[in-house]
Amino acid sequence: MTSSLTAVLSGTGKTGQRVVARLTALGAPVRSGSRAGTPRFDWADESTWPAALEDVSAAYLAYHPDMAAPGAAEAVGALSKIAADRGVEQLVLLSGRGEEDGWATEQAVRDSGLAWTILRSSWFSQNFSESFMLDSVLAGELVLPTGAVTEPFVDADDLADAAVAALTRPEHEGRTYELTGPRLLTFGDAVEEIAHASHRQISYVPVSTREFAAGLAEQAVPPDLVEFLTHLFTKVLDGRNSHLTGDLEQILGRPPRDFHDYATATAATGVWAAGA
Secondary structure, three states: OOOOOEEEEOOOOOOHHHHHHHHHHOOOOEEEEOOOOOOOOOOOOHHHHHHHHOOOOEEEEOOOOOOOOOOHHHHHHHHHHHHHHOOOOEEEEEEEOOOHHHHHHHHHHHOOOOEEEEEEEOOEHHHHOOOOOHHHHHHOEEEEOOOOOEEOOEOHHHHHHHHHHHHHOHHHOOEEEEEOOOOOEEHHHHHHHHHHHHOOOOEEEEOOHHHHHHHHHHOOOOHHHHHHHHHHHHHHOOOOOOOOOOHHHHHHOOOOOOHHHHHHHHHHOOOOOOOO
């Protein structure tokens, strides 16, 4: 290998920061690519990509805002070409399970000519504590158009462990994995788990897609984000992912973390406490 340096793009995101921490703990050289990093990296500014990939042997790609978003395949394809030109040897892509609109982004990585691994992840447990759903949990009411659809929530720490395994062990090259947690839950089930763990009254309110979109608009959410979230909750969460795989356990060599354990540990941090 020309270099042992791994670039994590984006290195301050939900999974990226965890991958950076794990590689650092292993003593592996790592570059955290972000708008505040040195060199600077911004998915929206192609001029920042070459420097972020200089002297790098492997890269973890977590495209922002989402690998199924318009323009994602073109951006990842362009970055993959720059990576190949800079001597990068391996790409590991964070993908979404059941996101057909993101398959072109995956193919851009497969077509790069580099060693590759695709990690198709289920919905992150941490979306309830580190993302846009946190405010709703704190408000005591989560309004979503997901009905009784079940999802095998994945812990972001498990995903990061899988990513590091893919970046450091050759047996994962050329593999596309579908990562699930160990149990299927509805969003209502997940809210109940959080309420019990945090000793709070939190309700899950199922609504129609139209009501969901209207509610977002009333909150002054930008129209493009309303469209994206509506797509995410209605197309991907339509039951297509309501089954488990053993891929994550295969990679980790242990069972994946259960949502109950996530909820218990997260509640202990106080992030869901009243007035937090």
